[in-house]
Amino acid sequence: MTMDCKHVWEQVSDYIDGSVTPEMKQAIERHLANCRNCSAVVDSTRNILVLVGDERTFEVPVGFAQRLHHRLQASMDAAAPGA
Amino acid sequence: MIARILAGERELFHDLIRPYERGLYLAAYAVVQHEADAEDIAQEAVIKAYKGLKNFRGEARFSTWLTAITLNEARSRWRKTHGEPLDFLSDCEESGGDYTPSVLADWRYIPSRELERKELRQTLREAIARLSPEYREVLILRDVRGMSIAEAAAATGVNENLVKIRLFRARLSMQKLLAPRLAPRQRGLIGWLTRKAGGQ
Numbered sequence: 001m002t003m004d005c006k007h008v009w010e011q012v013s014d015y016i017d018g019s020v021t022p023e024m025k026q027a028i029e030r031h032l033a034n035c036r037n038c039s040a041v042v043d044s045t046r047n048i049l050v051l052v053g054d055e056r057t058f059e060v061p062v063g064f065a066q067r068l069h070h071r072l073q074a075s076m077d078a079a080a081p082g083a
Numbered sequence: 084m085i086a087r088i089l090a091g092e093r094e095l096f097h098d099l100i101r102p103y104e105r106g107l108y109l110a111a112y113a114v115v116q117h118e119a120d121a122e123d124i125a126q127e128a129v130i131k132a133y134k135g136l137k138n139f140r141g142e143a144r145f146s147t148w149l150t151a152i153t154l155n156e157a158r159s160r161w162r163k164t165h166g167e168p169l170d171f172l173s174d175c176e177e178s179g180g181d182y183t184p185s186v187l188a189d190w191r192y193i194p195s196r197e198l199e200r201k202e203l204r205q206t207l208r209e210a211i212a213r214l215s216p217e218y219r220e221v222l223i224l225r226d227v228r229g230m231s232i233a234e235a236a237a238a239t240g241v242n243e244n245l246v247k248i249r250l251f252r253a254r255l256s257m258q259k260l261l262a263p264r265l266a267p268r269q270r271g272l273i274g275w276l277t278r279k280a281g282g283q
Contacts (some may be wrong), residue, residue, distance in 0.1 A: 009184055012258075013251035016112050017232075040187040042263040045254055047193055048207075056198040057207050058227060060108045061118055068104060068126050069097055075130045075236065077092050 003031045016046050052074045085145070089137055096133055103146050106228045108152045110238075113223040114157035114216050115164075124160055128153035142235045147230070150238040154220065161216070182255045185262040193265060210260040218253035221246050225256070 008031050014020045015028050032039045051057060088095045100107075104125070111124035132139075132149050139148055197203050211219055217239075224235040227244075232250075236243040 006183075009255070010251075012184070013247070013254050017256070019232075036189065040190040041184045041258065043190040043192070044265075045184065045188060045258040047190065048257050048261050048265070049211075050195065051193060051198060052211065052222070053204070053226050053229070054195050054198050054205055056195075057204050058109055058112070060105050061122055063276065064108060064122055064125075065101075065104050067122070068129060070130055071126045071262045072097065072100075072133065075133060076096065079134065 003027050005031075005038050007037060008032070008035075012042060012045055015042065016049065047079060085136060085139065096136070098113055100129055100132070100144070100149070103149055106146065107149060109223050109227055110150050110153045110220070111157045113219045114154065114161055116212055116219075120160060120164075121157075124157045125153060128156045144234065147234045147237045150224070150228075151153065151240065152231075154238060155239075182252050183259070184255050185259045185263055187266050190262070191267065206261065206264060213260060214253055214256055218249050218256065221249045222253040222257070225250055 008028055011020055011024060011028055015025065020028065032042060084095055088099065092205055107125040107128055108121055111128070112118070112121035115121055128149065131152050139145065143151075158277065166246065193203075209220065220239055221235055222232065224230045224238060225232070230238065232246050234244050235250075236246045241249075276280075
């Protein structure tokens with residue numbers, strides 16, 4: 001299987017997830033070995049997703065958990081589950 | 084644990100939801116993009132889950148069920164605030180659009196420790212904010228919360244194929260928005276400007 005750059009881009013998301021077929025994976029990796037631009041696309045996408053998924057990128061407001069359980073308790077005091 | 088809660092050990096519900104607190108906040112934030120609203124939505128969702136616990140059938144994971152309640156609450160809040168439904172795309176519309184990445188000559192890996200810099204965290208959040216809500220949802224569920232495609236589909240109420248399409252577009256959009264700003268040359272320039280501004 002021979003792939004052009006556009007075909008590789010279409011598979012980037014599935015490739016990162018590891019959900020492409022073994023044949024597709026091989027074809028993508030053959031292309032990446034010879035295409036600096038597509039390697040940069042895959043590397044940058046994967047890197048950006050790692051950063052986005054880091055706990056520091058999205059922090060919950062200070063005191064969030066305490067306020068959540070406080071309000072939940074008030075509701076629980078008023079009614080049984082499913083009531 | 085759910086059976087025990089329903090049998091009267093109410094306090095256990097606190098322990099049941101504790102592992103999912105952050106995830107619920109993020110799911111709500113993905114839709115409304117407002118901290119105080121997202122917190123309020125997460126609280127409402129947890130209370131709804133408590134009140135509706137007997138309706139949980141176990142067909143999905145508890146976390147997925149809880150996330151679906153949160154997303155519905157968030158979408159409802161969005162409609163009330165904006166006076167219009169979220170612009171959810173139909174299957175037909177999903178097939179349109181041009182999604183190509185930003186093509187770079189090279190990429191130098193940015194280690195996670197760089198997230199200590201506030202400006203990087205802010206840049207990432209701003210890029211996510213620019214995605215449409217349905218793309219933000221799947222990106223947050225899959226790449227921030229680590230849900231599987233099947234779980235994200237169950238939580239958002241769309242089929243797995245649509246989740247994969249939205250995820251592909253969300254990820255490529257993030258690359259297109261961020262890669263040029265974070266590419267080695269730009270990072271070198273930003274670092275130089277930062278050092279200059281700091282008088283170093």
